[in-house]
Amino acid sequence: MRISELSRHTGVSVASIKFYVREGLLPNGVATAANQAEYGDEHVRRLRLIRALMEVGGLSVARVRTVLGVVDDTEAPLHEAFGEVMHGLAEPPLPDPPERLRPALEEVQTWIRSRGWTISPEAPAPYVLAGLIATLREFGLPASIGELDAAADAALVIAETEVQFARAMPDRTAAVETMLIGTVGYERTFAEVRRIVLEATSAEVDATITKRARGRAKRRAAR
Amino acid sequence: MRISELSRHTGVSVASIKFYVREGLLPNGVATAANQAEYGDEHVRRLRLIRALMEVGGLSVARVRTVLGVVDDTEAPLHEAFGEVMHGLAEPPLPDPPERLRPALEEVQTWIRSRGWTISPEAPAPYVLAGLIATLREFGLPASIGELDAAADAALVIAETEVQFARAMPDRTAAVETMLIGTVGYERTFAEVRRIVLEATSAEVDATITKRARGRAKRRAAR
Numbered sequence: 001m002r003i004s005e006l007s008r009h010t011g012v013s014v015a016s017i018k019f020y021v022r023e024g025l026l027p028n029g030v031a032t033a034a035n036q037a038e039y040g041d042e043h044v045r046r047l048r049l050i051r052a053l054m055e056v057g058g059l060s061v062a063r064v065r066t067v068l069g070v071v072d073d074t075e076a077p078l079h080e081a082f083g084e085v086m087h088g089l090a091e092p093p094l095p096d097p098p099e100r101l102r103p104a105l106e107e108v109q110t111w112i113r114s115r116g117w118t119i120s121p122e123a124p125a126p127y128v129l130a131g132l133i134a135t136l137r138e139f140g141l142p143a144s145i146g147e148l149d150a151a152a153d154a155a156l157v158i159a160e161t162e163v164q165f166a167r168a169m170p171d172r173t174a175a176v177e178t179m180l181i182g183t184v185g186y187e188r189t190f191a192e193v194r195r196i197v198l199e200a201t202s203a204e205v206d207a208t209i210t211k212r213a214r215g216r217a218k219r220r221a222a223r
Numbered sequence: 224m225r226i227s228e229l230s231r232h233t234g235v236s237v238a239s240i241k242f243y244v245r246e247g248l249l250p251n252g253v254a255t256a257a258n259q260a261e262y263g264d265e266h267v268r269r270l271r272l273i274r275a276l277m278e279v280g281g282l283s284v285a286r287v288r289t290v291l292g293v294v295d296d297t298e299a300p301l302h303e304a305f306g307e308v309m310h311g312l313a314e315p316p317l318p319d320p321p322e323r324l325r326p327a328l329e330e331v332q333t334w335i336r337s338r339g340w341t342i343s344p345e346a347p348a349p350y351v352l353a354g355l356i357a358t359l360r361e362f363g364l365p366a367s368i369g370e371l372d373a374a375a376d377a378a379l380v381i382a383e384t385e386v387q388f389a390r391a392m393p394d395r396t397a398a399v400e401t402m403l404i405g406t407v408g409y410e411r412t413f414a415e416v417r418r419i420v421l422e423a424t425s426a427e428v429d430a431t432i433t434k435r436a437r438g439r440a441k442r443r444a445a446r
Contacts, residue, residue, distance in 0.1 A: 052358050058281060079429035086418050117423030125422075129415040135275050136408045139401060141388070143412070147381070151416040154377030158370070159417075159424040165364070167428070178362060183421060185359045187414035189366070192352040193374040194382075194410055195309050198402075199348075200340030201382040205390070206302035 003029065006039040010047045017047070023061050025050050025068060049177055057089065057184035071176045078167070078175060083120050085180045090124040097127060104137075105130035111145055115152065154190075162186070226252065229262040233270045240270070246284050248273050248291060272400055280312065280407035294399045301390070301398060306343050308403045313347040320350060327360075328353035334368055338375065377413075385409070 006029075007014045020026040026046055029037030046068075053059045053067065067088040070081055097105050108126045112119065119125070129148075136143040166178040229252075230237045243249040249269055252260030269291075276282045276290065290311040293304055320328050331349045335342065342348070352371075359366040389401040 048361065052362070056355060056358055077429075079425050082425045083422050086422060089418075112419060112423075115423075117419065118426045119419055119422045123419070123422060125415045125418045129412065129419075132279060132408055132412045132415065135279055136404070136412070138271065139275070139404045139408075141401065141405055141408065143408075147409075147412070148416055150377070150380055151413045152420050154373070154380075154413070155417040155420040156424075157373055157377075159420050160428065162421065163425045163428050178364065179421075179425075181359070181362045182364055183418065185355055185362075185364065185366075186370075187417055189352065189355045189359070189370070190374045190377070190413055190417070191410035192348045192355065193371055194378040194413070195312075195348045195406065196335060196340065196342055196346070196352075197375050197378040197382050198385065198406060199306050199309060199342045199346060200335075200338075201379070202302050202305045202386045202402075203341045205383065205386050206300075 001039050003037065003039060006043055006047070010044055010051075012047050012051060020047070020050055023065065025061065025064055049181070052181055053184065056181075056188055059089065059184075063088065067180060071173060071180065074172055078172065081172075081176050082163070082166070082179045083123065085176055086183055087120070087122060087124055089180075089184065090128055097130065101127070101130045101134055104133040107145070108133070108148075111148055158186070224262050226260065226262060229266055229270070233267055233274075235270050235274060243270070243273055246288065248284065248287055272404070275404055276407065279404075279411055282312065282407075286312065290403060294396060294403065297395055301395065304395075304399045305386070305389070305402045306346065308399055309406055310343070310345060310347055312403075312407065313351055320353065324350070324353045324357055327356040330368070331356070331371075334371055381409070 001009065003014055003017060006012075007017060017026065021028055026043060029039040029043065032038050049068075049071075050064055053064050057063075059067070067085050070076070070084040070088055073081070076084065105126060108129050112126065133143040162182050163179075166175050166182065169175040169178050224232065226237055226240060229235075230240060240249065244251055249266060252262040252266065255261050272291075272294075273287055276287050280286075282290070290308050293299070293307040293311055296304070299307065328349060331352050335349065356366040385405050386402075389398050389405060392398040392401050
């Protein structure tokens with residue numbers, strides 16, 4: 001199909017498609033004339049992935065380029081590729097954690113070992129997590145192993161299904177893409193559900209307090 | 224304290240402090256001479272909040288301005304303020320959901336009612352959630368009420384503690400700030416823990432598959 005058809009088919013503007021090609025996120029179409037190129041299903045699929053990463057994951061062009069590089073590197077074993085796409089989603093960790101993060105980082109690493117998990121030493125998640133724990137504590141909010149365990153137990157409910165689901169995809173590219181979209185998609189889904197739950201809980205707590213206050217006022221008036 | 228001391232105390236550069244003042248995120252210091260201003264503890268606290276929102280929440284300057292506006296509006300009842308800071312974290316929803324999102328949006332709204340929750344009709348979370356569900360399904364990933372219930376049940380474990388914790392803060396500003404940092408901080412924490420769990424699960428699945436394949440090869444060799 002021509003670039004205009006690709007645009008109609010995916011809802012992505014021609015200008016954006018050209019931008020993604022220039023930025024190396026989308027392969028060029030096959031040139032058919034001086035000023036014309038032909039695009040195929042692989043372009044539709046790739047465009048859909050780029051948009052999902054940007055819109056759902058909030059990823060920058062540079063981050064998208066990094067994770068697409070992993071998707072396209074068919075040499076790496078599947079498990080390594082799964083790890084690398086997830087690592088590619090985060091900003092690379094500082095080589096030497098600042099003093100402020102060191103105690104939290106040690107706690108996180110001890111916790112990971114105590115749960116019997118193996119992750120790559122290059123995984124940025126423990127560093128990011130240490131920063132989050134330090135920030136929560138600076139604001140007086142609880143951030144202990146109890147909180148981490150609760151989050152992990154919730155994640156474990158669907159983690160194996162998710163990994164097996166990705167592995168069952170018809171080809172390697174689809175498997176890595178699925179792992180990638182699952183990672184960013186479900187974490188945003190959890191976050192939005194959490195916001196709904198927090199607002200509903202706040203409404204319930206508020207209603208209970210108002211009801212109690214009314215009850216007290218009534219009893220006082222009855223005396 | 225002078226601006227240079229405020230910078231040393233918070234680790235935020237003088238240029239960034241001046242930028243936040245210009246952008247209306249941080250109040251001006253009290254002018255003490257033509258080219259000098261005095262900053263206090265409220266500036267330290269506000270700077271810490273701005274940085275946490277940007278670094279933990281990944282919020283843009285415009286979003287930070289919106290949520291700080293809610294923190295500073297002491298007229299609104301506390302429960303409303305809790306809702307509004309959470310709404311301020313998301314991009315405002317489109318007034319009319321595109322056709323693509325309508326079925327998912329109806330499912331989300333029916334689900335919220337079935338759980339007996341009350342949230343503001345202005346809450347953007349159901350719209351964002353509908354978009355996420357539509358995207359996950361486009362990639363063939365499961366996004367049913369079962370997935371939403373699992374996420375909600377995990378969130379409910381700490382939601383009431385979190386709301387009560389914020390309400391117990393010594394003043395209204397601290398209560399709203401706590402709700403805000405708790406919302407962005409715990410959702411990022413959950414996401415990072417999930418990445419660790421996924422990578423560890425992928426490693427376990429991979430090890431099991433490799434072991435089984437080795438077992439099969441051995442049995443074949445023994446025949």
